[in-house]
Amino acid sequence: MSMDDELRRSMTVQADGLVDVGSLLSRSTSRGRVLRRYRRLAVASAVLAVLGVGVGGSVLAWPTSGQPGEIVGGTGVDGQGLAGVPMPPSVAGRPTVLEDPGVLGSDPTLLHLSVEVEPSVLAALQPASSVGGPAPATGWASTAGSEYLSLGSPIAVDFWAGPWALEQKRGFTRQGAVTVDGKPAEVYVAARQRLIVWEPVPGVSVAARGINGTTEEVLAAAAAGLRFDRVSSCAVRFASPAPPPAAALSRCDTNVTDEGIASGGRLVYRRADGSTLDIRDRGGEPSRETPNAEVAGHPANWRTGDVQGVSGDILTVDLPGGRNVLVLITGSFTREEVEAFVAGLTWS
Missing domain, CATH: 3.30.200 (Phosphorylase Kinase; domain 1)
Known part of the structure; x- marks a missing residue:
């Protein structure tokens, strides 16, 4: 997709909606790296919304060009090590969503979503790399009470947390009910897409959608891996x-x-x-x-x-x-x- 096409899709999104916020940032800004790794795959474009309300604050710049981020991992419930996922720098001393759901999207300089999944899930989201290779690209956004996280490229799982999560159901039809990490969830479908909507934290709605061929199994596993126990800086270069x-x-x-x-x-x-x-x-x-x-x-x-x-x-x-x-x-x-x-x- 050309830059003109990307701009057209970006600028024509309503200013009060958050829809596919990862396009020109988490996919297109890393286009050179993606093309090197996926020369034979089409890189997905999604819609970027121009939105938000006035909030003051400064944004941390990465200390040096190309400064590595933190690699976060853990241990799965079955004892298997969870795959490390690159993260922006952590911020100490700030409440997490688990401690105060109201912090979600309250400060555009802070991020409150992270994800930990099994290595097989990351492998499915990086088809050009072997199992055990580097984790796929991750992208975040924070604005106006909602936050976004995208995991993978070009196959990916997109998460919306906050008021705009429920907006993702537009155009989808409810198919049934499942559980995500022990919490009740609803499943919606539209054409070949699948959407899972649930409340992992009381009062915080989340929608997870797989794009570009994400399987139902990978989508469910990624949804179960979403975490709210960390605060990161929305660090830019x-x-x-x-x-x-x-x-x-x-x-x-x-x-x-x-x-x-x-x-x-x-x-x-x-x-x-x-x-x-x-x-x-x-x-x-x-x-x-x-x-x-x-x-x-x-x-x-x-x-x-x-x-x-x-x-x-x-x-x-x-x-x-x-x-x-x-x-x-x-x-x-x-x-x-x-x-x-x-x-x-x-x-x-």
């Missing part, structure tokens, strides 16, 4: 300057590769009038746009983002060190504000 006036951080996305390395990030700033400044680290993939401007001396391209009635602008900037950022701008943010913000980014 860049540190941002102070946002433009009247704007506040409303959303953060990050992803960790199968090698445990941060390979992309996304920050969304929002104003009370609904205007959004959505900046995305696209890894080392060049923009391939013909420069028509400069930002802090770096080649850049401005173009209209008017797609299917959604008004906005798109800025891409090629930065030193093989870095590229893409910015979606809607509403009252001016070109001068956006260029000054991008010029002020510092990179780890």
Whole structure:
């Protein structure tokens, strides 16, 4: 799928819905790595929502470029070692969802979902790698009371936790009931897709959906492996300057590769009038746009983002060190504000 197609799908999603939030971040920003590993497989694209409410806070940048993340694992109920899954840096001293369900999605700089599964499940989510190889890519998002986790690429299981979990049932038909880690759950189907919805923590709804050929067995096993006993930082590879006036951080996305390395990030700033400044680290993939401007001396391209009635602008900037950022701008943010913000980014 071309970047224009990805942008079209991203920008036409309703601003108040969270649907397939892993596309341009947890899959497309690591496109180069995915293509190296899966040259013969099609990389999935999903819809990214531009959403959130104003929440203050700073986002941790990874200490050094390519800094490995933590590898989290454990012991299964049958004594078999659980496969290690790369995670963003942990944050000590903050309540988990088990301790306070209200912390879910309350701060876009913090993540509260993790997953631990058997090695066979990870093997099914990394078809180009042998059993026992590196864990598949993981991606997270936090915004407006909901959080998201994606495990695997291109075969994957996507999790939504919080109010938007129930929204995932749209277009699905209830098929029956099962249990997930001892908790009652409902199963929904649509075409060849399968969705499991349950409450692993009282008051916290979760939806798990398999994509690109995830089997029912793998989906159920991944759902049972979802955990809420950890707090992580939504760490990205860049540190941002102070946002433009009247704007506040409303959303953060990050992803960790199968090698445990941060390979992309996304920050969304929002104003009370609904205007959004959505900046995305696209890894080392060049923009391939013909420069028509400069930002802090770096080649850049401005173009209209008017797609299917959604008004906005798109800025891409090629930065030193093989870095590229893409910015979606809607509403009252001016070109001068956006260029000054991008010029002020510092990179780890």
